[in-house]
Amino acid sequence: MKKIAFVTLVYARTKKEKNDIVKTLRYLNTYGLPIFAANEKNAKYPLAQETKNLSNVKLLRASGISQRVKLAGKEAAKVADYIFYLEGDKYQFSRQAVAIILKKIGSNAKGIWLPGRTAKSFERYPKYQKIIERGINNVMSATVGINGDYCYGPRIFPAKLIKYFDKPKINIDWGWQSFVIVLGRRLKMPVKFIYSDLTCPPDFNNDSEVIKLFRLEGFCQYLIGIEEALKIKL
Numbered sequence: 001m002k003k004i005a006f007v008t009l010v011y012a013r014t015k016k017e018k019n020d021i022v023k024t025l026r027y028l029n030t031y032g033l034p035i036f037a038a039n040e041k042n043a044k045y046p047l048a049q050e051t052k053n054l055s056n057v058k059l060l061r062a063s064g065i066s067q068r069v070k071l072a073g074k075e076a077a078k079v080a081d082y083i084f085y086l087e088g089d090k091y092q093f094s095r096q097a098v099a100i101i102l103k104k105i106g107s108n109a110k111g112i113w114l115p116g117r118t119a120k121s122f123e124r125y126p127k128y129q130k131i132i133e134r135g136i137n138n139v140m141s142a143t144v145g146i147n148g149d150y151c152y153g154p155r156i157f158p159a160k161l162i163k164y165f166d167k168p169k170i171n172i173d174w175g176w177q178s179f180v181i182v183l184g185r186r187l188k189m190p191v192k193f194i195y196s197d198l199t200c201p202p203d204f205n206n207d208s209e210v211i212k213l214f215r216l217e218g219f220c221q222y223l224i225g226i227e228e229a230l231k232i233k234l
Contacts, residue, residue, distance in 0.1 A: 002109040004102065005034040005080035005159070007072040009065065010088035011043055016203075018045040021088040028094060029054040031102070036060060036075045037088065038068035066165070066176040073162035082109050083162070086154035089201065093154065097196050104194060105156060111190035112181055113156040116149030121197045128207040129200075132215040136222050140178060143226055144185045148193045150178070157184060168228040174218050175225025182229035 006028055012018035028035050035057045039047060043061075051057045062071045069085070076083050084102075086093065097115055105113055122130065133151040140150040161180055172179055185191060204211060 002082050002106070003080040004082045004084050004109070004156075005036060005076035006031075007036050007069065007076050007083050007085045008038070008088045009068055009072075010037045010047055010059075011040045011068075012045045012047070012088075015045075017089060018047070018050070020091055021047065022050045024088050024091040024094050025051055025054055025057055027091065028098070029056045031098070032056060033084075034058070034076065034079050036072035038062060038072040040068070064171055065173045066168075066171060069176050070162065070165040073159070073165065077159035077162045080159050082156055083159050084154070084156045090154065092201070093198060096198070097154075097194075100196075101156070101194055109156075111158075111192065112184045114148060114150065114152070114181070114191065114193050115154045115198075116152050116193045116195050117198045118195045121199065122149065125200045126205060126207045126211070128212050129204075129215055132219050136178075136219055139223065139226065140181065143182055143230075144191055146185075146191050148191070149195070150181065152198065153177070155180070157181075158189070161187075164232060167232050170224070170228070172225050172228055173221045175221035175223070175228065177225065178222040179225035179229045182226050183232065186229065186232075186234060 010021045012021050025037060033056060037057055038060045041061045041063045048059060051059060060071050062068045073083055101115060136151050137149060141147045157180055161184055164183055181191060
């Protein structure tokens with residue numbers, strides 16, 4: 001049985017986001033697996049008080065998205081063979097899919113596993129998000145050589161891939177998500193998808209100008225992550 005640790009980003013900008021994150025951490029804590037939760041250095045909500053009784057949670061701090069993932073990932077790699085990454089506010093996903101995924105990959109962990117949305121559930125997402133994510137999925141599918149939903153967020157991958165996070169000389173932000181997949185594929189790792197009926201989080205279920213900009217920035221960062229993964233000499 002492979003050892004698995006959770007890695008999650010827990011930066012909250014509002015009280016609601018903080019409450020969602022704490023709810024997710026409490027649920028994940030019930031699995032008895034190590035949880036490395038990376039917050040921003042100067043976060044408005046440090047979360048230390050809210051998580052002090054969660055025995056499996058270790059809070060970490062760093063500046064920047066990819067830097068927080070790298071820090072938490074390096075800690076996870078000390079105790080686990082596999083990293084199960086998910087955003088701290090994905091409570092609905094945690095309750096709906098984490099147990100199923102852990103059971104599915106528990107004794108069969110090999111390569112990279114990506115939770116994804118069924119075609120039917122993807123159609124319920126906002127129009128602009130679908131346009132952006134279809135673009136990302138097309139580029140990722142062509143680069144990796146496997147068609148699938150690369151955009152939902154959570155991913156399970158070998159902890160040994162974290163050592164390559166020191167290679168990019170620029171800040172890749174959310175591009176780490178494409179970086180780790182393309183890199184794993186270059187290392188001949190299989191990529192598998194686990195599809196579920198997953199709904200869009202209420203706070204992002206719109207096409208406001210702010211959300212459009214967020215999606216567009218993510219698209220650009222995904223492309224940078226792909227480029228950086230292809231540059232590395234293996």
